[in-house]
Amino acid sequence: xxxxxxxxxxxxxxxxxxxxxxxxxxxxxxxxxxxxxxxxxxxxxxxxxxxxxxxxxxxxxxxxxxxxxxxxxxxxxxxxxxxxxxxxxxxxxxxxxxxxxxxxxxxxxxxxxxxxxxxxxxxxxxxxxxxxxxxxxxxxxxxxxxxxxxxxxxxxxxxxxxxxxxxxxxxxxxxxxxxxxxxxxxxxxxxxxx
Amino acid sequence: xxxxxxxxxxxxxxxxxxxxxxxxxxxxxxxxxxxxxxxxxxxxxxxxxxxxxxxxxxxxxxxxxxxxxxxxxxxxxxxxxxxxxxxxxxxxxxxxxxxxxxxxxxxxxxxxxxxxxxxxxxxxxxxxxxxxxxxxxxxxxxxxxxxxxxxxxxxxxxxxxxxxxxxxxxxxxxxxxxxxxxxxxxxxxxxxxxxxxxxxxxxxxxxxxxxxxxxxxxxxxxxxxxxxxxxxxxxxxxxxxxxxxxxxxxxxxxxxxxxxxxxxxxxxxxxxxxxxxxxxxxxxxxxxxxxxxxxxxxxxxxxxxxxxxxxxxxxxxxxxxxxxxxxxxxxxxxxxxxxxxxxxxxxxxxxxxxxxxxxxxxxx
Numbered sequence: 001x002x003x004x005x006x007x008x009x010x011x012x013x014x015x016x017x018x019x020x021x022x023x024x025x026x027x028x029x030x031x032x033x034x035x036x037x038x039x040x041x042x043x044x045x046x047x048x049x050x051x052x053x054x055x056x057x058x059x060x061x062x063x064x065x066x067x068x069x070x071x072x073x074x075x076x077x078x079x080x081x082x083x084x085x086x087x088x089x090x091x092x093x094x095x096x097x098x099x100x101x102x103x104x105x106x107x108x109x110x111x112x113x114x115x116x117x118x119x120x121x122x123x124x125x126x127x128x129x130x131x132x133x134x135x136x137x138x139x140x141x142x143x144x145x146x147x148x149x150x151x152x153x154x155x156x157x158x159x160x161x162x163x164x165x166x167x168x169x170x171x172x173x174x175x176x177x178x179x180x181x182x183x184x185x186x187x188x189x190x191x192x193x194x
Numbered sequence: 195x196x197x198x199x200x201x202x203x204x205x206x207x208x209x210x211x212x213x214x215x216x217x218x219x220x221x222x223x224x225x226x227x228x229x230x231x232x233x234x235x236x237x238x239x240x241x242x243x244x245x246x247x248x249x250x251x252x253x254x255x256x257x258x259x260x261x262x263x264x265x266x267x268x269x270x271x272x273x274x275x276x277x278x279x280x281x282x283x284x285x286x287x288x289x290x291x292x293x294x295x296x297x298x299x300x301x302x303x304x305x306x307x308x309x310x311x312x313x314x315x316x317x318x319x320x321x322x323x324x325x326x327x328x329x330x331x332x333x334x335x336x337x338x339x340x341x342x343x344x345x346x347x348x349x350x351x352x353x354x355x356x357x358x359x360x361x362x363x364x365x366x367x368x369x370x371x372x373x374x375x376x377x378x379x380x381x382x383x384x385x386x387x388x389x390x391x392x393x394x395x396x397x398x399x400x401x402x403x404x405x406x407x408x409x410x411x412x413x414x415x416x417x418x419x420x421x422x423x424x425x426x427x428x429x430x431x432x433x434x435x436x437x438x439x440x441x442x443x444x445x446x447x448x449x450x451x452x453x454x455x456x457x458x459x460x461x462x463x464x465x466x467x468x469x470x471x472x473x474x475x476x477x478x479x480x481x482x483x484x485x486x487x488x489x490x491x492x493x494x495x496x497x498x499x500x501x502x503x504x505x506x507x508x509x510x511x512x513x514x515x516x517x518x519x520x521x522x523x524x525x526x527x528x529x530x531x532x533x534x535x536x537x538x539x540x541x542x543x544x545x546x547x548x549x550x551x552x553x554x555x556x557x558x
Contacts, residue, residue, distance in 0.1 A: 044435060044456050090331055095375035098338075102368035109362050127366055134373055150432075150457070165434045167457045 043067075045168035047183075049158050058179060064170075072172055148184035155185070238411040245415045248476055253422045256469035257429060260461060261436060264446050264468045269528045271475040272539060273521035276546050278478050280517050283553050284510060289498035294556075297350045301552035304343040309545040311336055316541070334378035337385075341367045341374065344551055351555045383451045385547075387467065390474035392550050394419075397477050397485075399557035405485055419473075426469065430462040442533045449540070 043064055060068075150166030157164040255263050291298055315332055345367035352360035374381040394416065401409045438444040438452070438460065450463040494500040494514070500507040527535035 046434070091334060091375050091378075094334065094338075095372045098368045098372035098375060102365045102372060104365075105368060106362075106365035109365055112361075113359075127369065153432075163434055165459075 043168060043170065044165060045181075046163050046165040047154060047158070047181075048163035049161050051161065068170060148186060151183050151185060154183060238408050241408050242411045242415050245412070246418060249415075249418055249422060249473065252472040252476070253426055253469050256465045256472060257426055260464040260468050261443055261446055263472075264464060265442070265532065267468065267472055267475060268536065268539075269525070269532070271479060272543070273524040275475050275478040276543065277514075277517050277521050278483060279546055279549070281514065282478075282482060283549060284497050284499065284513070286553050286556060287497075287499050289502040289505070293354055297347065297354070297552070297556075300343070300346055300350060304347070305545055305548045305552075308336070308340055308343065308548055309542075311339070312544045313541055330378045333382055334375045337374045337378055337381050338371045340548075341371050347552055347555055351558070379454055383454055386449065386451070387470060389547050389550075390470035392554060393474045393477035396550070396554060396557070397481055399554070400482060400485060403557075422469070423466065426465055427462060430459060430465055433459050433461040435460040436464060442536070445533060445536060 151164065154164045287298075288294060315336065318332075319329065345363040348360050348363035352358040352363075370381075398409070398412065401412055435452070436443060436447055438447045446464055447460040450460065450467040451458075452460040452463060455463065494507055494510050497510050499505050500510040524535065524539060527538070
């Protein structure tokens with residue numbers, strides 16, 4: 001008993017002393033973060049080469065420019081699908097109401113269906129699960145494969161004079177540094193033999 | 195010659211030798227073969243070969259020149275396929291509604307209300323009644339009404355037979371409505387792609403009644419469809435998007451979902467949509483009129499509403515004639531201003547998309 005008490009006291013003292021040890025660590029310096037950009041909407045971009053051109057040109061269609069103006073003028077800019085759903089309380093509420101009704105009526109139907117229709121009941125449950133899963137996928141997924149896949153052929157296409165197209169997010173950043181195109185290229189580092 | 199439905203003996207009728215049969219039980223003899231010797235002897239293998247060749251040719255053309263094929267097919271076949279659909283639906287209407295009165299009342303009311311609502315949406319948008327933020331809510335509302343109307347039709351149809359219990363339609367409709375409210379524009383795009391496949395279901399039911407010996411072959415040929423679609427996806431996935439620098443090309447790519455799916459090549463989207471539309475046109479213009487058909491398609495003698503005692507032969511003939519005139523006007527419109535006519539056509543054509551639902555349910 002006495003040994004247990006001493007041992008417990010020693011452990012507690014050790015743990016309490018750790019607080020002082022951590023308390024002596026300097027707080028991480030919070031560096032001022034650069035102005036974060038705001039994605040206003042998603043569209044498509046085609047990168048092509050022109051051997052006769054002397055200057056690079058960025059061609060923006062009138063419709064796209066109009067959308068950029070509208071999006072930047074409006075506080076609730078065009079967001080991703082997930083953000084649109086999350087920020088649209090009406091649609092979220094209605095989706096929730098209909099999901100509740102679907103589950104409720106499916107439960108009533110399952111309860112009333114006879115044992116002979118067990119397979120149909122299972123199919124109905126699967127359909128409901130599929131609908132919920134599809135809804136989750138639509139909310140969480142971005143249609144199509146990851147965007148960087150479409151840009152992997154950019155270096156070769158530029159060399160061969162072929163255009164390369166893919167999705168692009170128009171991001172408005174603070175400052176006055178002109179425009180910058182960031183292409184998601186996965187560069188494989190070649191191992192050099194020395 | 196007495197009408198077809200009065201030829202059979204009726205157990206309950208006061209008239210001896212006359213029996214009334216339910217329209218749903220009467221085989222599709224509206225386009226009956228006059229003499230067995232006149233029936234074209236096409237084997238199931240030749241039918242399958244025709245199907246496979248047509249599908250492969252459609253997929254190849256749609257993949258090779260999607261914009262051009264889209265323009266040409268819509269120009270040539272949109273109007274005629276609508277006329278033939280109308281003729282087919284008139285033929286499927288029963289001579290007397292009887293127990294189906296409620297079903298058809300809900301069907302026609304739904305077609306009317308939903309079509310008017312669909313036409314009103316862009317009009318209200320351009321008059322600034324809707325703002326851009328409310329546009330998805332408007333689309334979701336219309337889609338919800340569509341789903342509830344379909345569920346009502348399914349339940350009404352199931353009540354016409356004690357052996358059917360299709361009350362699962364209601365929870366299914368609510369579940370789909372929930373998905374719709376999460377992404378209404380994508381849900382509408384799904385309808386654009388699924389609607390052409392409804393014609394294949396019509397052909398399946400039609401074969402079941404008129405050429406049952408071809409049904410198994412036809413269903414096996416349907417397995418080719420997902421293979422063709424996967425093949426098109428594999429071949430066209432990496433292709434650059436179509437140039438949509440003019441109004442018409444932009445309309446076609448947007449109709450196929452170019453703006454909603456920016457990460458997917460519009461070449462793939464337009465090709466897939468054109469392929470499905472070509473199958474749709476092929477069923478309505480070639481397959482359904484030819485299979486089991488005799489006589490002229492402009493004849494009203496095979497339409498029960500026109501043929502029955504006290505029927506409406508002149509009204510039916512006038513409807514068909516006016517529809518032919520509308521097809522001619524559509525062709526003129528396409529010739530004069532293809533883009534604008536296309537916009538108007540696809541807005542008004544929602545009525546025929548909606549009309550397919552009740553008539554398909556009647557065949558199930």
